[in-house]
Structures are given as structure tokens and as C-alpha cells.
Amino acid sequence: MKKINLSKFQSIIGLVIFSIVVSLINDRFMTGSNILNILRQTSINSIIAAGMTFVIITGGIDLSVGATLALSGAVVAMLISLGYSPIVAIVAALAVGGGIGFFNGIVIAKGKLQPFIVTLATMTVFRGITLVFTDGKPISAGYEKNAEFLSNIGNGYFIGIPIPIIIMILVFIIGFYVLTQTTLGRYVYSLGGNEEATKLSGVNTDRIKIMVYTISGVLAALAGIIITARLSSAQPTAGSGYELDAIAAVVLGGTSLAGGVGSILGTVTGALIIGVLNNALNLMNVSSYYQLLAKGIVILIAVLLDRKNK
Amino acid sequence: MTDVVLHMDGITKEFPGVKALDGVHLNVYKSKVMALLGENGAGKSTLMKILSGVYQKTSGEIYFKGEKLEVTGPKDAMQKGIAIIHQELNLIEGLSIAENIFMGRFPSKYGKVNWKIMHNESKKLLDRLNLDLDPKRKVQSLSIGQKQMVEIAKALSFEAELIIMDEPTDALTDSETESLFKVIEDLVKAEKSVVYISHRLPEIFKICDDVTILRDGSFVGEMPVSEINENQLIEMMVGRKLEEQYSYLDCKTEEVVFRVDALSNALVKDIIFDIKKGEILGVAGLMGAGRTELAKSIYGNIPCDIKDMSVSGVKVYGKTEKQAIDEGIAYVSEDRKKDGLVLGLSVGNNITLSSLGQYSTATVINKKSEKNCIHYYKDAMSIKTPSVNQKVKLLSGGNQQKVSIAKSLSVKPKILILDEPTRGVDVGAKKEIYELMNTFKKEGLGILMISSEIPELLGVCDRIMVMHEGKISGILNRVEATQEKIMRLAIGAGESIQ
Numbered sequence: 004m005k006k007i008n009l010s011k012f013q014s015i016i017g018l019v020i021f022s023i024v025v026s027l028i029n030d031r032f033m034t035g036s037n038i039l040n041i042l043r044q045t046s047i048n049s050i051i052a053a054g055m056t057f058v059i060i061t062g063g064i065d066l067s068v069g070a071t072l073a074l075s076g077a078v079v080a081m082l083i084s085l086g087y088s089p090i091v092a093i094v095a096a097l098a099v100g101g102g103i104g105f106f107n108g109i110v111i112a113k114g115k116l117q118p119f120i121v122t123l124a125t126m127t128v129f130r131g132i133t134l135v136f137t138d139g140k141p142i143s144a145g146y147e148k149n150a151e152f153l154s155n156i157g158n159g160y161f162i163g164i165p166i167p168i169i170i171m172i173l174v175f176i177i178g179f180y181v182l183t184q185t186t187l188g189r190y191v192y193s194l195g196g197n198e199e200a201t202k203l204s205g206v207n208t209d210r211i212k213i214m215v216y217t218i219s220g221v222l223a224a225l226a227g228i229i230i231t232a233r234l235s236s237a238q239p240t241a242g243s244g245y246e247l248d249a250i251a252a253v254v255l256g257g258t259s260l261a262g263g264v265g266s267i268l269g270t271v272t273g274a275l276i277i278g279v280l281n282n283a284l285n286l287m288n289v290s291s292y293y294q295l296l297a298k299g300i301v302i303l304i305a306v307l308l309d310r311k312n313k
Numbered sequence: 314m315t316d317v318v319l320h321m322d323g324i325t326k327e328f329p330g331v332k333a334l335d336g337v338h339l340n341v342y343k344s345k346v347m348a349l350l351g352e353n354g355a356g357k358s359t360l361m362k363i364l365s366g367v368y369q370k371t372s373g374e375i376y377f378k379g380e381k382l383e384v385t386g387p388k389d390a391m392q393k394g395i396a397i398i399h400q401e402l403n404l405i406e407g408l409s410i411a412e413n414i415f416m417g418r419f420p421s422k423y424g425k426v427n428w429k430i431m432h433n434e435s436k437k438l439l440d441r442l443n444l445d446l447d448p449k450r451k452v453q454s455l456s457i458g459q460k461q462m463v464e465i466a467k468a469l470s471f472e473a474e475l476i477i478m479d480e481p482t483d484a485l486t487d488s489e490t491e492s493l494f495k496v497i498e499d500l501v502k503a504e505k506s507v508v509y510i511s512h513r514l515p516e517i518f519k520i521c522d523d524v525t526i527l528r529d530g531s532f533v534g535e536m537p538v539s540e541i542n543e544n545q546l547i548e549m550m551v552g553r554k555l556e557e558q559y560s561y562l563d564c565k566t567e568e569v570v571f572r573v574d575a576l577s578n579a580l581v582k583d584i585i586f587d588i589k590k591g592e593i594l595g596v597a598g599l600m601g602a603g604r605t606e607l608a609k610s611i612y613g614n615i616p617c618d619i620k621d622m623s624v625s626g627v628k629v630y631g632k633t634e635k636q637a638i639d640e641g642i643a644y645v646s647e648d649r650k651k652d653g654l655v656l657g658l659s660v661g662n663n664i665t666l667s668s669l670g671q672y673s674t675a676t677v678i679n680k681k682s683e684k685n686c687i688h689y690y691k692d693a694m695s696i697k698t699p700s701v702n703q704k705v706k707l708l709s710g711g712n713q714q715k716v717s718i719a720k721s722l723s724v725k726p727k728i729l730i731l732d733e734p735t736r737g738v739d740v741g742a743k744k745e746i747y748e749l750m751n752t753f754k755k756e757g758l759g760i761l762m763i764s765s766e767i768p769e770l771l772g773v774c775d776r777i778m779v780m781h782e783g784k785i786s787g788i789l790n791r792v793e794a795t796q797e798k799i800m801r802l803a804i805g806a807g808e809s810i811q
Contacts, residue, residue, distance in 0.1 A: 184677055184678055184680075185673070185676045185677050185678060186669045186670065186673050186676045186677075186678060187676060189662065189666075189669060189678065190669075192655075192658060192662075193655040193658055193662070193666055196655035196656065196657040196658055197651075197654065197655040197656065197657075199651060199652050200646075200651070200652050200653055200654055200655050200666075201655060201666065202614075202634060203612075203614060203634055203644065203646060203652050203653070204634070204666040204667040204720060205634045205635040205637070205638040205639075205667050205724070206634075206635070206666070206667075207633070207635055263655070263657045263658075264657065
């Protein structure tokens with residue numbers, strides 16, 4: 004009786020077919036350790052993309068996530084090296100990310116400006132602040148007990164699963180819940196679908212905008228903490244270009260840049276497609292120059308196929 | 314013996330889950346105007362979109378000038394001699410008249426446009442339509458009527474044999490309508506055929522030769538206009554006997570439910586009025602009189618200064634839309650597609666958009682109580698949709714309007730502002746909306762109803778407030794109001810009657 008809408012699952016089907024093809028070409032692909040490896044590498048992009056999904060469904064975009072990641076990473080490394088407790092350092096870094104997002108949201112909502120322009124500007128501003136703050140040099144988290152705790156977030160395991168993967172899964176579960184079960188989620192979709200009608204329906208659309216950019220900022224900071232933890236140091240240039248990977252994952256997952264349509268599940272799939280592609284090319288010893296080329300082409304083909312189905 | 318130019322036979326069109334057209338016939342005769350009538354959602358537009366190549370038919374055959382016709386797209390249709398002039402005009406505002414007429418096929422050599430030919434040819438076409446316009450003039454500076462003429466000129470430039478006009482007079486002034494009719498007469502004299510779609514029945518009797526009627530995607534009948542009257546037409550359209558179109562209900566009380574004292578801003582001035590419990594206060598006025606602006610000012614969408622505003626005796630502020638809703642004021646926009654509905658969301662999600670907070674605890678939506686609310690309004694307002702999960706953009710105009718009203722009702726307001734509630738809604742749905750308004754009256758709501766159709770205001774309102782240039786020029790009681798008195802006040806010619 005009930006017709007199952009296949010197009011809803013096409014990115015998942017794409018991911019599965021793609022993975023099968025890769026595993027046929029290379030027998031090292033379908034091993035437990037490689038899968039965990041892919042997931043761990045994908046976790047950073049996935050977490051950023053989860054926040055980006057909220058922003059893009061409202062019809063916006065956040066180009067400042069890479070810079071946010073770098074600044075938050077620098078903050079956490081600096082505080083740890085100064086001897087602060089890891090909890091304080093992490094909360095401070097998340098607050099920095101949330102603050103940047105909040106700032107983006109305020110300017111976009113109250114200033115009635117294009118998100119593209121606003122976040123392009125803040126991306127540059129916060130990258131600059133990071134370079135000033137770090138003096139352009141990496142910041143080591145040091146070798147104290149606190150640094151070891153931090154390092155565990157990036158390198159540790161919990162019941163056999165790398166902690167970044169667990170964080171990623173938690174982010175997706177919460178993101179899914181918020182988008183599908185809460186008023187915020189519903190308003191995010193309706194704001195992206197028709198802002199004026201949503202506003203006239205009595206929804207405080209400015210607040211929704213500020214909230215999605217804040218969410219995006221916090222998640223970018225979370226990604227920054229994980230990267231810093233993994234390397235035990237913060238690079239001032241970390242996260243350059245990550246905004247584009249996140250946008251690519253969101254779009255590959257079927258979320259429309261025009262707003263109003265999209266899902267967290269799609270974004271997970273999109274991020275995994277990019278992750279599997281990177282991994283497969285690595286396994287096949289393809290040079291990193293060709294990898295970029297291949298990634299771009301895959302994204303183009305995927306969105307073209309998606310477009311055809313509509 | 315009249316020649317059949319176009320014969321559409323057994324046209325069926327299925328969309329996923331809906332049969333939009335079911336075996337529809339349409340004949341168009343040479344040098345004749347065929348009216349195509351039906352309620353919103355009857356399938357007129359779908360049929361015309363198939364003819365002009367926007368949609369592909371599921372089954373059925375089309376014969377044009379005696380030959381079987383397959384249309385692959387709008388451009389193909391045009392080249393084969395079928396032109397459609399859409400309700401929303403497809404002109405590029407920033408370009409000239411000539412550029413619009415020759416869009417996509419500029420006369421050129423080696424990529425260089427020959428402006429001289431283009432302007433001369435355009436001038437000839439405009440002359441044929443008795444239009445004294447410079448082809449170099451930008452389209453954005455033209456009136457809507459003139460823009461429509463440019464579309465017709467474009468159709469003529471393709472040597473179109475068949476011209477489809479979809480509600481062409483909706484946005485025209487009376488004199489523009491007259492000149493359009495003149496052009497249609499000339500087209501017919503030049504052996505062209507016209508399909509004319511309109512909701513305005515008097516026009517059908519004025520310019521059409523025959524009429525084809527559709528209802529719910531099916532063919533109802535075809536007959537010469539001379540053999541039918543207006544009531545019979547309406548009955549064929551709605552499929553049932555049409556009693557009195559307006560049904561007035563007297564249940565006005567003396568209890569004031571809404572009072573506005575001295576509301577002013579840049580758009581409206583010194584607005585003072587009140588609404589009683591169970592009363593419909595109509596708002597009449599010409600375009601630009603400030604009626605919608607008044608509604609949006611009350612609703613907190615446009616900033617304004619108010620000396621005092623109260624709902625059931627309690628002072629209210631209405632600084633934002635949300636605050637207005639919380640204080641018991643709801644607003645149904647005149648433009649449901651732009652300001653009323655989120656077209657990409659489902660019927661259900663639209664209904665609860667304003668009242669979502671009621672079904673949520675700590676921002677988590679209680680899906681069960683939300684569903685109860687959705688089904689309550691779907692049944693109470695008899696919204697026709699295959700499912701509440703259907704996207705609202707797939708509904709007919711009347712049903713979309715009901716969803717828009719349901720959304721505002723779901724916040725349980727004391728004051729309901731309805732801005733052109735029957736615009737773009739067919740005869741049957743109009744009646745349903747009037748009846749719903751009577752139900753709201755009985756439940757004790759105060760209604761402020763803005764409308765451009767004076768007969769409608771006279772038919773359903775208890776009192777009618779007339780606006781002129783942002784001010785109230787008079788408030789008339791039901792018994793004393795006439796079309797003429799309202800017009801006098803609307804053009805600012807009448808003295809204040811309070």
C-alpha cells in the first residue's frame with residue numbers, strides 16, 4: 004500500500020554502492036580498522052556539517068566555520084598550556100565558537116544582511132584574530148596531566164570505539180532530534196521555506212537565525228577541540244577550506260541551498276561519501292593532487308544526479 | 314459550418330497521487346473565442362499547460378489544424394503557433410519592449426544584433442494592436458495592461474494561430490480591459506482563435522462565443538454562450554444549485570471586543586474604531602487606501618503609534634506579530650503564497666505553525682496533540698487534501714486559503730483580521746468561507762474583513778468602514794450601506810458619517 008519514496012534514500016544507496024565498488028577494487032577497504040579510520044577522519048567534517056545543515060535549511064550559509072575551528076582550537080591549547088583544567092578550557096573554547104556564531108547571527112538577523120557576505124567577512128576577521136593571538140605559530144598544549152586528558156579526546160577509545168566517532172554520533176543524534184522533534188527544528192524548515200510567512204505566523208525569525216548560527220559556531224568549536232586534542236597542539240591555519248567540505252557534505256546529502264529542505268541523515272551520508280572517497284583514493288595511492296580533482300568531480304556528478312531526480 | 318482549429322481528446326494527466334485531468338475534451342473553433350471555465354482546481358491551468366508544452370499529458374490526443382500534435386516544450390508550442398499569455402506575465406522588466414518581443418531570437422548577423430529590424434518589426438506589431446509605444450522603452454515603465462499587450466505582440470510575432478489568455482483582466486483597469494477586448498475582436502477578425510480563461514462571468518458573455526466547463530478535472534460540457542445564462546453557468550461549474558451566495562447572520566452583541574484609538578504611522582492616520590463580539594466589520598477602499606497597511610500595523614508587522622488598543626477591555630500593545638497573537642489578534646494575509654503559507658511544508662505543519670508552542674513542552678513537540686489539532690481543523694474547515702502530509706502547494710486556491718485561516722484560528726484569537734479572504738478562490742469555496750466566518754461570529758469572535766469586492770462586503774458585514782488615503786472616511790451600518798455610498802467615501806467625495 005504505502006509507496007516508499009526511493010529518492011529520499013538515494014544518497015544512502017549511493018554510499019552503499021560506492022562502498023561495495025571500492026571494496027571490490029581494494030580488499031583493505033572493508034576491514035574493521037579501516038572503517039573506524041574512515042569514521043574518525045570523517046568526524047571533524049561531519050560535526051561541522053551538522054551545524055551547517057541547520058544554517059543551510061534556513062536558507063543561509065556559514066563560511067566562518069573554518070576560522071572558528073582554528074580560534075577555538077588555539078584557545079583550548081593556550082588555556083591547557085597555562086595550566087587551566089581541561090573542563091574550563093573546553094567550555095571556554097565552545098563559548099568562543101558560540102560567541103562567533105552568535106555574532107554572525109546578530110549581524111545577519113538585525114542588520115538584514117546576506118549571510119554569505121557577513122560570514123565571508125567574519126571568516127577573514129577571525130582568521131586574522133587567530134593569527135594575531137597565536138603570533139602565527141602553533142600552540143602546544145604541553146605535556147602536563149591536563150594535556151594528556153585533552154589528548155584522550157582526540158586519540159582515546161571508549162568501548163573500543165575512538166572517542167571522536169562517539170562525539171560525532173552524539174552530535175548527529177541530538178541534531179536529528181532537534182530538527183525533527185522540537186519547535187526550533189520546525190521553525191528552521193519554515194523559515195527556510197518562506198521567511199515572511201513564518202514571521203507573520205508569529206515566529207521570532209531573528210531568534211531562529213541567531214540560534215542556527217550559534218549552533219554552527221559551537222559545533223565548529225567542538226571540531227576545533229577534537230583536532231587540537233588529536234595533535235596536542237593548535238595550528239593557526241587549521242580548518243582552512245573546511246567550510247567548503249562541510250557545505251559539500253550537506254549538499255551531497257540532499258539539502259537544498261535555497262533552504263526549506265534537508266535532513267541530518269542526508270548530511271551524515273554526504274560526509275561519509277566524501278570520507279570513503281578520500282580513503283579509497285589513499286588506499287589506491289592516488290596523489291593528493293588527483294584526489295582534489297576526483298573529489299570535485301564526484302560532488303558535481305552527485306548534485307547533477309540529484310537535480311535530475313527533481 | 315465552423316472549422317475546428319484545435320481538438321483535444323480524452324486528455325488525462327496524473328501527478329503522483331492525484332488525477333488532475335480525467336479524459337477532458339476541448340474544441341476551439343476558427344475565428345472564435347472559447348471560454349474555459351471551472352472553479353480553482355478544476356484543471357483549466359493544467360490543461361493549458363499541457364497544450365503549451367509545460368506539462369506532458371499521461372494519455373489522450375491533441376489535433377491542431379487537422380494534424381496530430383505533440384508538444385515538447387513551451388518554445389515548441391510557440392513555433393507551432395500556440396501562444397499562452399500567463400496570469401503572471403513572463404517579461405523581463407529591465408529590457409525593452411522590442412527585446413522582450415524577440416527574446417531568444419534576435420535578428421542578428423554573426424552575433425551582432427540588427428536593432429533596426431528589431432525595432433521596426435516591433436513597431437509594426439505594436440501598431441497592429443493600436444499601441445502607441447516606443448519599442449525601445451523599458452518594460453518596467455509600462456502599466457500592467459500595456460505589459461499584457463506586449464505579451465500579445467510577442468504572440469503575434471510568432472504568427473500564433475491560437476492564443477490562450479489565462480485570467481488576463483485580473484489586474485487591469487476598466488479602460489485597459491476595454492482595449493483588451495478590442496484587441497481580441499481584432500484577433501478574431503484576423504482569423505485567429507482564442508481560449509479565454511476568467512473568473513469574471515460577465516466578461517464571458519461579453520466576448521466569448523462558446524464555453525467549455527470543467528469540474529474536478531473532468532469535462533462537464535460545451536455550449537454556445539448564447540444558449541446559457543449566468544446562473545446555469547455557475548451551477549455547471551460547482552455542480553449543484555446555487556442559492557443565495559452571501560449568507561448574513563445577525564448575532565452581533567453590544568459587548569466591545571476590540572478597540573483601536575488613534576493609530577497612526579506614515580501609511581495610516583488617526584484610525585479609531587471598535588468591533589463588537591460576534592460582529593464583522595468590513596474595510597472598503599481603493600488600492601493604496603491603506604487597508605492592508607492598517608491590518609499589518611494592528612498586527613505588529615508595521616511600526617505605529619497607538620494611543621490605546623484593547624482586546625476585551627484589556628490593554629494590548631501588539632509590538633510584534635508574536636505579541637499580537639499572544640494578545641488575541643490573528644491575521645490572515647491577502648497574499649497566501651507570499652505571506653501566508655510555507656508552500657514547501659505539509660498541510661499539517663502549516664496549520665500548526667502559529668500555535669506550535671501550545672503542543673510543546675520545553676520546545677519538544679508533542680506529535681500526538683499536534684496531530685489532533687491538525688485533524689480537528691481539517692475536518693472543521695473541510696480542507697480537501699489526500700493527506701495532511703501533502704505539501705500545501707499542491708492544494709487548490711480555496712483549500713490553501715482554508716489552511717491559512719486554520720493556522721490563524723489555531724491560536725484561538727479573539728480578533729480575526731481577514732485580508733481579502735476570497736481572493737483567487739472559486740465560487741464554491743467562497744461560499745464555504747462565508748459560512749465559516751458565520752461560525753466564527755457565533756463563537757463570539759470579532760472579525761475585521763478587508764475586501765475589494767463591495768458586493769461581498771455588503772453581503773456579509775455588519776458594518777463597513779471605508780478608507781481613503783490612509784484615513785477613515787466613514788463607517789456605514791449594514792442597513793444604510795450601498796455600493797454607491799461606499800464608492801463615494803472611497804474616492805473621498807462623501808462627508809463623514811459616523
